[in-house]
Amino acid sequence: MNVIRPNSLQARDIAVAIHPQTNLAKHEQDGPTVIVRGDGIRIYDDSGKEFIEGAAGLWCAALGFASDRLADVAARQMRTLGYYHSYRSTAHPAGIELAEKLIELAPVPMSKVLLQCSGSEANDTAIKLCWYYQAAMGRPEKNKIIGRMGGYHGTTVAAGSLSGKPDMHVDFNLPLPQFKHTLNPHYYRFHEDGETEEEFSTRMADALEAMILEEGPDTVAAFFAEPVMGAGGVIVPPATYFEKIQAVLKKYDVLFIADEVICGFGRTGNWWGSQTFDLKPDIVTCAKALSAAFMPVSALLINEKVYQAMVAQSRKLGSFVHGYTYTGHPVAAAVALETLKIYEEMDLVGHSRRVGAYFQDRLAAFADRPLVGDVRGVGLIAGLDLVTDKAARTPIPSMEPVERHVREAGLVLRLIGNRITFSPPVIIDESGVDEMLARLDKALTGVEKELAL
Template identity: 40%
Template sequence: MTTATIEDLKALDRKYIMHPFSSLQSQPRKDVNVMTSTNGIVLKNADGREFLDAGSGLWCANVGYGRTEIIKAATEQMEKTSFLHSFSNFSNEPLIRLSERLLEIAPDNMERVTYANSGSEANDTQIKLVWRYNNVRGKHEKKKLIARWGGYHGTTLGAGSVNGLSVVHRSFDLPIDRVLHTDAAEYHRRPAGIISEEHFSLYLANKLDKMIETEGSETVAAFIAEPIIGSAGVIPPPAGYFREIAKVLKKHDVLLIADEVITGFGRTGSWFAGPGLEMKPDLITVAKGLTSGYFPMSACLVSDAICEVLYNEKEADGFFGHGFTTSGHPVGAAVALANIDIIDKEGLLENSTRIGSYLLSSLREELDGVEFVSDIRGKGLMIGVEFDAVPEIRRAFSDIASVGGLLSQACLDEGLIVRGGHGRVIAAIAPPLTLTTEQADQIVLCVKRAAPKFAKALRAAQLDRA
């Protein structure tokens, strides 16, 4: 590529593309980072710069970039069946094999799988499954959904509504009716008077209980939660949280949807994060790590209890009028199988635990006492380094969006791509599960170098206020 060609591409991008999650007003004035190649955990752009991708793209490149095994699986399957649908009684071998494999690694109560193309579509499907479940049971008023502020579940009408992020609701007339939100399980921002994680878990469970009682148990259908909140800032639950939440849900006959779109397939050191956090869901949503981003595919895992109701519906022989053209795409299924094989055969669950612990301890050691660093937390290769205006009392910056942009830029200037966090200033670090000790050291060094540059930029922009 010549420089002129690169600049032409950038100009065409500014002219034609509406970028997701970007400022539309400033888009035409911003530089465009045109990426040209990927390998392992390294991205290279059209200007020849290399970056360590400590965000796995959008939390999805679990096995890293350029895996020939996956490329071969996709090519071979595409040569056999470039497309097949899965409507009615049509199926294909990769899809059948994938469904069997998913249920082998899932919690024991999961019985069936239905497919979509993204986490958003899958969570929309979960909402419809919940509503249908209660309709079949004759509980036609039991339809309200409770989510958490700070949770991220997608951007479609249903999934965007259960999102707990105002940026997803703003100007879209969201959330839709029958969606409620309760507090996030964020110990770092706990109210005054909370004396322990267990105390906080009880406090949150009691708030949920009161909300359901106020709304009426007969109207509340499901509670949706990420095992560890991802896009809003890597927020693990306090001790005992899902245990206490389960008591409330059981009391009120409310289903639990576990959104494992980010946490699934090894991100936290196990196939699914929920079981290790005492989470016992009725439905599980997966995407991202299912194919490591090599193919758009997602899935809803459906429990035996829900299947028993849905498969015994008498009306119209239980006709299930839901699905997408590319649901259960054979190429996507082949890619997912190859991806799961890599995670399994290369011991990436174990590597996520081992290198994740090393990376977390290294960050805590190297950033101890660094200005504005207030909390370093995480599990496996899902870690957040949070910055506050007054770390000693966990007081946030007043202009979080602008400050967060400065932090991301400071890391990018050091050749490190991190994820941000809606509603907080954070360097979210979730690299591919293939991460080595040497690469972990590089990430720590980049963050350590970026931190003082971030602090300098803060003061220069007069954004260092609470």
């Protein structure tokens, strides 16, 4: 147990703050880690301890944790037009330019952009648009939404229902009844003996088709998927998975929404995960690296088919009755637009491919360790499956020693179930990868000694 000093930042936080995804009782006892400064891929706590941030915060701090350039853009925009809304045919230059840029960068042809404030909001809005579209097409009963077990799409009531994570549902009265969840495409964890990746993918697609048929194709509106499942443990799709899934969706006229909140903007070695895995979505949602996390902003990219249905419903009903006070906030839009300029100047895709290949090659060597059952990743995102018995794929019983040794080594990573996941800031270079993995090596050595593996 930590000793909390009276009037310290920790004590003040305990007195007033609630933290997401936190054991609140343990937090009252131990207090928070207080981060006071960031520099590139490094952060520093209030004791001065330095960490390499291998998770980019929450998958989002693509350019690290401080930026004079983006601060200047935000300040300039605040002095010019610090706020205005986008309701009732009102626009501002930053919002217009950001929408134009996103249409230019879109992974498949898209018609329009709807700016929002967070990834959760973007996915919540996408769900509403799926229902709006089906109503416009004269089939309001086609309203069920399919996600995947282990998938994550946010924490609003609808996006939380769509997410296939039971811990997010318990005692929140979720999921809502029209949300269904098909199988988790985690090949390493769920493949049957002798089953190839292609055979596993066929079984996944067959399961989706069986669910659609059981529910009734005339009741299923849409399917949501992350190109790489992020908060589910960094699950890279097995060979032919999306090819077979998209064939099922097309067969039953089910909209496909690609959740690019984590994968968008260079994470997988392309601008979009949809390009990496050849997805053809009707709607793309994005956030996080859109502004490198320096401002809360998200966007939906909407194809012409869905947009024309929205126009028809708006004409019929008199208005498109949706929006948030901060939709398309000019400061957030200006920062996002400048972030995209920085990505282009640094050759984001080329950098991510080069450093990502180096990272994946270096990380693959960890598969030989007694604690590591599987290593999979793409670009600058990856996951390690930690096991105590490789042959049986037995998950490590507790991640507590892993978390402790990782922190002691001066490293911040995302621990999910029995997996260690990586999504470092995309500005990381080869030397940063070397130092990050050297700290991981130290941490895993400590865990293996402690567990006598």
